[in-house]
Amino acid sequence: MEKILFYILAIIMIVFAVASVSSRKMLRSVVYLLFVLIGIAGIYFLIDYNFLAAIQLTVYAGGIIVLMIFSVLLIHHIEMELEVAKLLKKIITAIVCLAGLGIFLATIYSHPFNVIENSNSTTINEIGKGFLSYKAGGFILPFEVISVLLLAAMIGAIVIAKGTKKSEVGSPKSEE
């Protein structure tokens, strides 16, 4: 059962990933990309990573794709089509992609994966404690670093949105 589901998801993902880069209509590519991301969420559900799957749906499908669709809505007219790349570019891209794929496949097939017998799904409690613990194996440092990064991004966005005049004077009074 799981095997069949996995193959269905995998085929969906591959087909839409190819469609996404080969489609000449911008919004269609975005929608194909959305299907790929949903497929990944499906794989997470399949291996019982419910939390990760929900985050995948919220952040990628609900956040990033909506943002992309928004920008397409703003800049792109329905009759416009993307240009077809030159042949040389196509060939170079194909070679690079095949090389990347080869490296991935070689790594995956040479790595000995251990089959884990007991498949407990991770609970929210464990995730929360893992996030905020400062003992060995805790993630408090990366968590804080990322929050500083987010703060910097937010301040940057505000400065850009404020306009050019004030951006030189009103430097970010940030950190913490």
Place this chain on the structure above:
Amino acid sequence: MLLSITKNIHEWLFSLMPENVASIVEMTIIAIIYLTGFAVAGLFLVLMERRIAAWFQLRRGPNRVGFHGILQTIADALKLVSKELTGTIKADKFLYNLAPYFVIITALLALSVLPFTQDFQAFDINIGILFLIAISSIGVIGILLAGWSSNNKFSLIGAMRSGVQTISYELSVSLSLLTIVLMTGTLQLSEIVEVQKNGWLIVQGHIPAVIAFMIYMIAGTAETNRTPFDLVEAESELGAGFHTEYSGMKFAYFFLAEFINMFIIASIATTVFFGAWLSPFGITESIPLLGIFWFLAKTFVIVFLMMWFRWSFPRLRIDQILTLEWKYLLPINLVNLVVMAVIVWLGLTIQF
């Protein structure tokens, strides 16, 4: 009783067929039950809306088809099925046809995690509330696609407004639910109901919980694009908004999904604030079958509240909507979250 019925069917199926086939058949049966419930609930809600609108406006409302107009929406649905599907010439046909399914599938997915009774819950996932939030953030993609692919500027404006509104108010919905999660300590919906056996969470959390509930209702109404937040399909400005170019069943999908979303918002409120299928003061605890009655009764009271909003308030302007969210609801919500954390920390919740 319900449990024994489902258990019997489960055992009967597995005795009849090999395991794989039986589980597929079982899933199909569950899906059909949910689809039927989906359609019936949608049609009933449309009827309820029209009757309540009529009541508020001192009219009679639909009262010709069937007893007191009960069959009116079924007749409407039959009409919609038989209608021609039209579209604009230069529409992006693929996305145009895909958009309604986004909206309707997300609505269906959200239904699957709701605990209608103790045993009647299709998918008791351990991140229930997070899953609901994740799913509801995908629904807006359908609206955006519908607006863009119709190749109609009114649709496009409607879709953009919807996007802005939904993304902003999603924050408030999530934060107000998070306030309640502080008390339960779990995201799993069945466990949240379990916690409420010591009193519904709106009582347990008293003041901050009531504030959270108010914010949730405002934000929930905004997220379903209903009046006073129905800029998305402001009839006086935009035709019918994002679904101007849709006709027949495709329009019906949007329409049904809108009503089901209202039902879902109300059900989440019921589950999180009002104890889902738990009866008040445990008066019918010995009859678990009545759980569905209590669940639906509470849900429809909240649905009625949302309909009451719709026929009482005038429409807001887009800047007013955004001001309300970012300058009022969000700060209130954040303060409320801290207050709730302090209350839980000091053990000031009311327990029965």
